Amino acid sequence: MFESAETQRRIGRFAWVMAWVGLVAGQLHALARHNTTDGREDLHSALTRAWSDPARAALRPLLDWGDPDLVYVTYGKIWLPVFVAFTLCALVVRRRRQPSGFERWAWRIALTGYVWACVSVLGDYWTQWTGTPNALLDLSFLVGSTLLGIALLRNGLRPRAAAWLLTLTIPVAVVALQVTSMGSAALAVMFGFGILGRGIATESTPVVVARTAAA
Helix, strand or coil, X not given: CCCCHHHHHHHHXXXXXXXXXXXXHHHHHHHHHHCCCCXXXXXXXHHHHHHHHHHHHHCHHHHCCCCHHHHHHXXXXXXXXXHHHHHHHHHHHHHHHCCCHHHHHHHHHHHHHHHHHHHHHHHHHCCCCCCCCXXXXXXXXXXXXXXXXXXXXXXXXXXXXXXXXXXXXXXXXXXHHHHCCHHHHHHHHHHHHHXXXXXXXXCXXXXXXXXXXXX
């Protein structure tokens, strides 16, 4: 599946586009949560209120078309294609690098987390059509992303911005969780692989560097 150059380019484009979709739609998901009974607790934070209150007023037609819980779950469905996109791109990048040593183990941990995250968001938002999401999402993949980012920085990944985004996954997630939706905690991962995917899609510059690290 991943051997075809054209397939790799399509996956790369998919990852780049879905990173931006996740950035925008993820904020709609957060605003929808703030209209729910449980989500109103998030508005106790002055920083969250500062952007959420005017945004919910401006985007009211996109948020008031149904029961608040139903709107929240419906917008949450966007996370499945977003997570699938960066997971597929991660598989392509891993195949192109043929890693060893610490990087190989980092890939194993990260990819396990990404696949589990896809299963989790499927369970959270796609196994039912009511207003109550299933509580399955586990953000353990963030730790694997951080380890992978460190390994890729060590082994010379280009562009380095992608490796830095993966390395900074945890602090980016902490900030995102303070002001927006849980899915946005994956923003660093989304854009890390989105940048790599865009490079694969265009092939204008070397995107990955195959290097054998010491075991």
